[in-house]
Amino acid sequence: MQKNLVIVESPAKAKTIEKFLGKDFKVLSSYGHIRDLKKKDFSIDIEHHYAPVYEIPEDKKPLVDTLQKESKKSETVWLASDEDREGEAIAWHLSEVLQLAPEKTKRIVFHEITKNAILNAIEHPRQVDMDLVNAQQARRVLDRIVGFELSPILWKKVKPSLSAGRVQSVAVRLIVEREREIQAFVPEDSFRVVAHFCFDAPEGPTEIKAELSRRLKTKQEAWSLLDKCKDARFTVEDIVVKPARKSPAPPFTTSTLQQEAARKLGFSVSQTMMIAQRLYESGHITYMRTDSVNLSSLAIHAAKEEILGSLGEKYLHTRNYHTHTKGAQEAHEAIRPTYIDKRSIEGTLQEKRLYDLIWKRTIASQMSDAELEKTTVTIGIDTATAEKFVATGEVLKFDGFLKFYLESQDDDKELSEDEKMLPVLAPGQMLNLSVMTATERFSQRPPRYTEASLVRKMEELGIGRPSTYAPTISTIQQREYVARGDKEGVERTYEVLTLEQGKISDKKETEKTGAEKGKLIPTDIGMVVTDFLTEYFPDILDYNFTANVEKRFDHIAEGTLDWTEVIDKFYKVFHPVVSNALSMRLEKRVGERVLGVDPKTGRPVSVKIGRYGPLVQLGLAEDEEKPQFASLLKGQSMSTITLEEALRLFELPRTLGEFEGKVVVVGVGRFGPYIRHDGKYVSLPKAFEPLSVSLDEAIELIRAKREQESKRLIKSFDEAPDLQVLNGRYGAYICYKKENYKLPKSVSDPSALTVEMCMEIVKAGQDKESGKKKTTRKKAASK
């Protein structure tokens, strides 16, 4: 009979802890939640105090069986899930499902995975905290109610298979509203005046650059200042030297790691999480889903040793950081290297780079401030005494933590001139003007969100958790509410006035502005759904909704509120709005817009969302003649399409002419624009537009496709007509009875393959396939 069973959430954690506890303890993992509301049904009994209907998901059953057996064998079961709302619920579900007797069940928590922390936890067990569990049930039930009541409204009113929820709908709203701000943005221009002065210093002629202390509103104003400066005397009026400090950023949380990995390494949010997961599993870093900036005393000590050893005491400044994030639950440490003395690790390049980032950030957080000296020089103009030029310089006196790490800025802001050292000057010193320019500058529109900056905003609003940031971002893209995309910049002209050698000249220059890559852009569906939800459910879409309900969850956790009453209060208000929204008959479809009348037929033209996305419609459903439909093209938007553009869409499919006696037709299908000829399809590359592509271009594309086709067949065999060696997008492969098989790496020349060799590969592939099918089928069933 084994004495003790400890259950934690993560298997990697289980492995480490088992080492600390010795023979009398077996440590297993629950792999997160073991029980949840039933997947399919609403599963909340409204009539009976919102009683949740739980089930053990199919893929968790074997695990639960194992836990069952092991717990029966043990004298004491230690529930060691995380110390937060979800962790407490996991502990409770475990004790319910495994039917653990209270006298042999103990709840323990620890914040750091160290031997001391765990032994200490074992010394201080407690019972499962039902108030905290109820706070979790309230959270879970609320999310189910919101998600499962809102989504069906969208299926009926907008499009099937859409979804809405407390977190995702607000995330989409942020992106939609930002896009509208950008559309409504009117840039304001002003003139930035910069002067280059020169003077004779002991070491030779020296230059200094200074900027007028304010921007000038108009060209006239700029001109008149430059005019005044033609014969002006410039004098150094004041020199101020001020010390300044910069402090390091706190250690990484999930959200800050995602942001920095995006800025410094160019990783997507999900990529960062996958790489971090691997680092965690191989024991290199602490847990990667955390909202805490706290470091264990052990880690701080290790960082201290590391800094003292390599740089000395001057660079050391240990600190404890505190979380100010809304709704943070701090069940884990900050993300840091497990062994801080490990400067680098074995692994892929990406793993190494991410580890390096985490290492530097952790070490820097325990290092001294950087010390700077900021110098400000004010330069007066005798012909315009109200105006001043200002030159600023910055000198790094002591690098401190900057030796390792500087947090990046989003590229949102206009880059400031890099500040550097100023030459030595004295008050009263005269300066000669060499050149002065007044350049027209424009105020910047707000930037679109990146995945990482959206995460930052969500965290700020307390929406979502470290474990859901990445999944939420992929959900809103999967539902086609938003898409990652590039925006081309626009050419803009601006004016530059130059004063040089007593003469003012005036010229126009051009620049590209507003180009963005990989930013989140809302789709028509995203905008229509957001408008609909904010109109009917303003409370849910409110940026403070989560923060407000979190307050109530906190009261439940403290035991001062009953969870079913919180849900009841919410449901009594929410559900009638849902019923109302479902029953109302809409004059128009949600998001429908009438563009005008087709001059040819006199029939009305409108845009709306159809089952497969945005479409234009010519005529009405009740007309005797059936209406015509056409999908919007890529790059077109319901909100900006004009009547003329819409009418042109009805020209598709369009006959271009004949080639080899057969018609060539261009159209737009489910997979984008295509050319059809002689029963064969060729997709239209991005560079062409279906409305403007010519017959000659189409023929060219058909020929190119044929050329590619002809290269497709590498080898066929007379004795085995079902067998072919083909050239595909990913290189050579074998096709046998319509199934494809990958070639092993050992095959260097696919054209040398024989029937026997091929059949061997096919057979190996089939064996693998049959082993795989079981799992894929299971996946499909659970989906």
Add this chain to the structure above:
DNA sequence: CAGTGAGCGAGCTTCCGCTTGACTT
């Protein structure tokens, strides 16, 4: 891969937070 979409209409879709798989084309 397939180029659709209100007149019949079954049955499907959906939430958020905990975890890690075992897959590739």
